[in-house]
Amino acid sequence: MIRTENLTKVYRMGEVEVQALRDVNLEIQDGEFIAIAGPSGSGKSTLLNMIGCLDKPTSGAVFIDDIDTGKLSENKLAEIRREKIGFIFQQFNLIHTLNALENVALPMFFAGVGRETRLKRAEELLAKVGLGDRVDHKPSELSGGEQQRMAIARALSNDPEIIIGDEPTGNVDTEAGNAIMDLLEGLNREGRTIIVVTHDAEIAARAGRTKRMRDGKVLD
Amino acid sequence: MRDEFLMAYRSIKERKGRSILTVLGIAVGIAAIVSLMSVGYGMEEAITGELTKMADMISVIPGEISGHGGYVEKGGFTDRDVNDLQRIWGIKDISAMVYGAAEVEYRNKRLPIFVLGGDTKELGGFYVEPVGLKEGRWLRENDYKGCVIGDRVANDFFDEVIHVNDKLIINGDKFIVVGIFEKASTLYAADVDPHIFLTLRISQDVLQTEEIKYIMVRVYDIDEAEEIAEEIEETINDNHGLDDFANAMTMGSALEQIGTVFNIIRVVLVCIAAIALVVASIGIMNTMLMSVMERTHEIGVMKAIGAKNRDVLSLFLLETSVVSLLGGVAGCGLGWGMAILISFVVEMASGIEIAAIPKPGVFLGGIAVAMIVGVLSGFYPARKASKMSPVEAVRYG
Ligand SMILES: Nc1ncnc2c1ncn2[C@@H]1O[C@H](COP(=O)(O)OP(=O)(O)OP(=O)(O)O)[C@@H](O)[C@H]1O
Numbered sequence: 001m002i003r004t005e006n007l008t009k010v011y012r013m014g015e016v017e018v019q020a021l022r023d024v025n026l027e028i029q030d031g032e033f034i035a036i037a038g039p040s041g042s043g044k045s046t047l048l049n050m051i052g053c054l055d056k057p058t059s060g061a062v063f064i065d066d067i068d069t070g071k072l073s074e075n076k077l078a079e080i081r082r083e084k085i086g087f088i089f090q091q092f093n094l095i096h097t098l099n100a101l102e103n104v105a106l107p108m109f110f111a112g113v114g115r116e117t118r119l120k121r122a123e124e125l126l127a128k129v130g131l132g133d134r135v136d137h138k139p140s141e142l143s144g145g146e147q148q149r150m151a152i153a154r155a156l157s158n159d160p161e162i163i164i165g166d167e168p169t170g171n172v173d174t175e176a177g178n179a180i181m182d183l184l185e186g187l188n189r190e191g192r193t194i195i196v197v198t199h200d201a202e203i204a205a206r207a208g209r210t211k212r213m214r215d216g217k218v219l220d
Numbered sequence: 221m222r223d224e225f226l227m228a229y230r231s232i233k234e235r236k237g238r239s240i241l242t243v244l245g246i247a248v249g250i251a252a253i254v255s256l257m258s259v260g261y262g263m264e265e266a267i268t269g270e271l272t273k274m275a276d277m278i279s280v281i282p283g284e285i286s287g288h289g290g291y292v293e294k295g296g297f298t299d300r301d302v303n304d305l306q307r308i309w310g311i312k313d314i315s316a317m318v319y320g321a322a323e324v325e326y327r328n329k330r331l332p333i334f335v336l337g338g339d340t341k342e343l344g345g346f347y348v349e350p351v352g353l354k355e356g357r358w359l360r361e362n363d364y365k366g367c368v369i370g371d372r373v374a375n376d377f378f379d380e381v382i383h384v385n386d387k388l389i390i391n392g393d394k395f396i397v398v399g400i401f402e403k404a405s406t407l408y409a410a411d412v413d414p415h416i417f418l419t420l421r422i423s424q425d426v427l428q429t430e431e432i433k434y435i436m437v438r439v440y441d442i443d444e445a446e447e448i449a450e451e452i453e454e455t456i457n458d459n460h461g462l463d464d465f466a467n468a469m470t471m472g473s474a475l476e477q478i479g480t481v482f483n484i485i486r487v488v489l490v491c492i493a494a495i496a497l498v499v500a501s502i503g504i505m506n507t508m509l510m511s512v513m514e515r516t517h518e519i520g521v522m523k524a525i526g527a528k529n530r531d532v533l534s535l536f537l538l539e540t541s542v543v544s545l546l547g548g549v550a551g552c553g554l555g556w557g558m559a560i561l562i563s564f565v566v567e568m569a570s571g572i573e574i575a576a577i578p579k580p581g582v583f584l585g586g587i588a589v590a591m592i593v594g595v596l597s598g599f600y601p602a603r604k605a606s607k608m609s610p611v612e613a614v615r616y617g
């Protein structure tokens with residue numbers, strides 16, 4: 001279970017303060033598929049980054065399985081990002097010098113998984129997202145939709161319970177977007193918690209629950 | 221570990237252009253150090269090497285060296301002085317020399333030129349061996365009408381170039397040029413290039429003197445040189461009834477006198493090394509900082525998918541080590557090439573022979589500098605990037 005408690009994030013740029021999140025209280029059950037929608041600048045990405053342990057809150061807390069992530073060491077946080085969470089970015093954020101297989105295997109490399117196992121599993125994951133024939137392609141040699149599927153395979157690398165996607169379909173066309181949503185739905189059926197930010201009402205409709213945000217607040 | 225190496229290899233290979241630039245940036249810095257140091261050592265060697273070759277020498281001159289480096293002449297030595305020296309124990313050989321200006325005529329042009337006469341074998345050992353002859357042969361004891369001339373006498377002094385078998389008139393007597401010296405290196409240039417060489421007897425005739433102006437003594441054991449020098453002075457002073465007539469100077473003491481010169485060379489060398497080091501370090505730091513900094517985004521991504529700071533740092537440490545090592549090795553090669561080029565250009569331009577000297581210490585030092593500066597200046601931005609939150613780093617670039 002994921003739970004935020006008065007989660008607040010303030011960005012300070014010189015004199016100017018931006019309240020990206022204001023006292024957000026949100027509970028996400030294990031195995032849930034939740035969509036987060038809202039206008040640009042409402043704090044959706046900021047919320048996902050906090051939940052995904054990619055950034056630290058200004059105040060308040062994020063609990064993952066009742067562990068207060070704010071109290072964890074850097075190394076422990078890295079471990080949670082590696083083992084518990086798979087993060088999918090709108091910009092894919094693949095390592096462009098590595099091929100598909102290596103990109104997907106990278107989180108396992110950091111987890112200390114042996115080379116053989118790593119590459120074998122990476123191959124399976126690529127097959128699972130429909131890129132079985134693209135293992136030795138560089139990200140730049142693939143379409144946006146394919147790159148995002150590669151990123152999904154990478155997110156699955158260490159078999160995480162939670163998949164977080166920040167507008168995973170934002171940079172691909174409708175068809176590729178649907179394929180990505182199909183994949184996420186499949187992952188949800190496997191029992192994983194899925195949290196996605198989307199602008200697209202149609203895509204949001206495929207989630208079990210949709211939460212709307214405005215001005216750093218989650219609306220009821 | 222093998223996996224890390226594979227990652228480093230991939231990263232360097234896939235970023236070929238950038239990697240080559242980084243390696244080159246490091247190599248140029250290291251090349252500056254290696255070339256300057258190699259030439260610097262060559263310079264030191266050129267000066268000390270030739271001097272130490274003469275360490276067994278004692279120069280005996282009539283007169284004294286005054287306090288401020290001047291020299292007061294007091295006439296000349298006699299044949300008796302030379303004969304008496306032969307009785308001193310520990311002397312390998314003795315060479316008497318005469319010198320003085322003479323009027324020399326070649327193809328209707330007359331010039332005053334310095335004439336140097338001495339035992340042909342001794343003189344030969346002293347000048348022909350190190351300098352070498354370009355044409356003809358060296359003097360023999362029975363060369364009553366033969367002379368050997370220096371490079372400038374042959375090529376510069378007269379309107380026409382002098383060759384072997386050309387005739388010169390020295391103080392009214394006809395001589396045939398039997399040999400011509402090569403252009404001498406710096407140390408010998410003043411002694412050989414502008415002079416005409418004759419046998420001792422003939423030069424005494426030509427200069428119309430019985431006196432000997434200079435005696436050169438070689439000893440068997442350099443450690444005894446000082447003692448022998450004192451004995452030489454006593455023997456000659458006795459002959460002339462004066463107590464400070466002869467001045468015998470060992471090369472050792474001459475070396476001491478110019479010891480300050482060596483110290484200056486050392487200081488110059490150290491300065492050169494220091495400047496090269498600073499220049500190299502700034503260059504290396506710059507390229508390395510840039511190449512790692514532009515990968516902040518990549519570091520952010522790695523952290524976002526679960527890399528610990530330690531994981532990121534060890535990857536970058538390994539990669540920068542490999543790049544630095546390549547840069548260091550390439551820099552050594554490049555620097556050595558530059559050193560050879562510099563010594564070639566210096567010789568072409570000035571005739572001064574300074575051979576670049578390949579010192580292992582210089583190469584190892586160059587590689588060490590590349591590694592230390594390269595890895596440290598790669599480590600700094602990598603650490604900075606890894607300290608950022610993943611979001612912050614990913615935003616970058
Ligand atoms: N690193 C930052 N520094 C300063 N302000 C920031 C930073 N990141 C986000 N913000 C601000 O925080 C607010 C929320 O940003 P956030 O990215 O969470 O919005 P979003 O809902 O994801 O918007 P979008 O739909 O455009 O992605 C915005 O006003 C944004 O300008």
Ligand SMILES: [Mg+2]
Pocket residue numbers: 044045046166
């Ligand atoms: Mg956003």
